[in-house]
Amino acid sequence: MHLSESIETLLEAPAFQPGHVWLAGAGPGHPRHLTLEVVDALGKADVVVHDALVSDAVLSLAGKAEMVFVGKRGGRPSISQEEITGLLIDLARKGKRVLRLKGGDPFVFGRGGEEAEALARENIPFRILPGMTSALAALAAANIPATMRGMSRAITLATGHAAGSSGDLDWKALARTGEPIVVYMGVGTIGTIARLLMEGGMPAQTPVAVLMSATTPQERSLIATLATVEAEVERQNFAAPALIVIGKIVSMQAVLSGRAE
Ligand code: SAH
Numbered sequence: 001m002h003l004s005e006s007i008e009t010l011l012e013a014p015a016f017q018p019g020h021v022w023l024a025g026a027g028p029g030h031p032r033h034l035t036l037e038v039v040d041a042l043g044k045a046d047v048v049v050h051d052a053l054v055s056d057a058v059l060s061l062a063g064k065a066e067m068v069f070v071g072k073r074g075g076r077p078s079i080s081q082e083e084i085t086g087l088l089i090d091l092a093r094k095g096k097r098v099l100r101l102k103g104g105d106p107f108v109f110g111r112g113g114e115e116a117e118a119l120a121r122e123n124i125p126f127r128i129l130p131g132m133t134s135a136l137a138a139l140a141a142a143n144i145p146a147t148m149r150g151m152s153r154a155i156t157l158a159t160g161h162a163a164g165s166s167g168d169l170d171w172k173a174l175a176r177t178g179e180p181i182v183v184y185m186g187v188g189t190i191g192t193i194a195r196l197l198m199e200g201g202m203p204a205q206t207p208v209a210v211l212m213s214a215t216t217p218q219e220r221s222l223i224a225t226l227a228t229v230e231a232e233v234e235r236q237n238f239a240a241p242a243l244i245v246i247g248k249i250v251s252m253q254a255v256l257s258g259r260a261e
Helices: 005-011 036-044 081-093 112-121 134-141 171-177 187-199 229-235 248-257
Strands: 021-025 047-050 066-069 098-102 126-129 156-159 181-184 207-212 220-225 242-246
Touching: 005 036, 021 036, 021 081, 021 112, 036 098, 036 126, 047 081, 081 098, 081 112, 112 126, 134 181, 134 207, 134 242, 156 171, 171 187, 181 187, 187 207, 187 229, 187 242, 207 229, 207 248, 220 229, 242 248
Parallel strands: 021 098, 021 126, 047 066, 047 098, 156 181
Antiparallel strands: 181 242, 207 220, 207 242
């Protein structure tokens, strides 16, 4: 796809050169959340190396690029992280314009940092093209403000991936801040997370939203409390990809939803 000349001029993006790797965020799923520079790069890339979270609608905007899927199949990675970085380095050395496309933002739980580090080590020129992280898009779609004057002073983006295992983050300390938390990759561990937060002093009645496949045709959401969320997730068959929003800000949904378009 080609952008109009006036948009290209506005972008002032550096030229996508052969042998360079651009690590880009594709946003939460719907193509309307792509940035202009990512749309532009899709049209210019020789190869697009993408994860499972990048939607077909986004991929359909690629020009003549070869598509390489390196995501997870059936929940298991089809190719290791080392193989992915090796592939990026190989393609760049072959003189390709490589677009490494990830869901959301490449630097938010996207392993973009590790991939950039490997490219830097091998002296492969790269750029980071930010994307809209799924939390911000999902909160907007659900009419839940990420921050709210008088209600919150911070927001934590956390991964629930390793909840309850050794070396995990201190959920009880997070509970003590009284500030809202958005949990990525937490559907499987929400029971543990809720228990740790309550042990840390977060009230059992704290509202919780689970936002699944936000901005895609499979989008669903549920509202529960810290005490009931695990059972609700199970009862309503919620599965990844989903975000769990915990805190008073969730109560704003009821205030805003009837009115918003
Ligand atoms: N880099 C991505 C996050 C990758 S980790 C970003 O910035 O959004 C994968 C997790 O992201 C999923 O398990 C889920 O928690 C979340 N996620 C990604 N896309 C989502 C979507 N459309 N709706 C809900 N959650 C999503």
